[in-house]
Amino acid sequence: MSVEVEPIEADDFLVKVTAASSTQHRVTLTDAYWTQIWNGRMTKTEIIERSFAFLLQRESNSSILSSFELPVIQRYFPEYEGTAARWE
Numbered sequence: 001m002s003v004e005v006e007p008i009e010a011d012d013f014l015v016k017v018t019a020a021s022s023t024q025h026r027v028t029l030t031d032a033y034w035t036q037i038w039n040g041r042m043t044k045t046e047i048i049e050r051s052f053a054f055l056l057q058r059e060s061n062s063s064i065l066s067s068f069e070l071p072v073i074q075r076y077f078p079e080y081e082g083t084a085a086r087w088e
């Protein structure tokens with residue numbers, strides 16, 4: 001399985017997941033959320049990649065929403081922000 005992240009705009013990214021079935025996802029990561037959780041320690045692209053790795057450990061790529069803002073992950077997986085805040 002591979003995950004490819006392409007910036008579309010400053011806050012929007014296209015994520016392509018290649019697996020048994022390939023999927024595409026549009027993900028938004030605002031500067032406010034980026035600063036709140038990561039305080040600029042990682043690039044937005046790295047955060048999106050790590051977030052998809054987090055999701056793919058818990059569900060198939062075909063179960064991931066096709067379009068979402070990154071904070072939505074916290075609603076489905078309450079451990080997300082605590083885990084993500086420790087990434088380096």
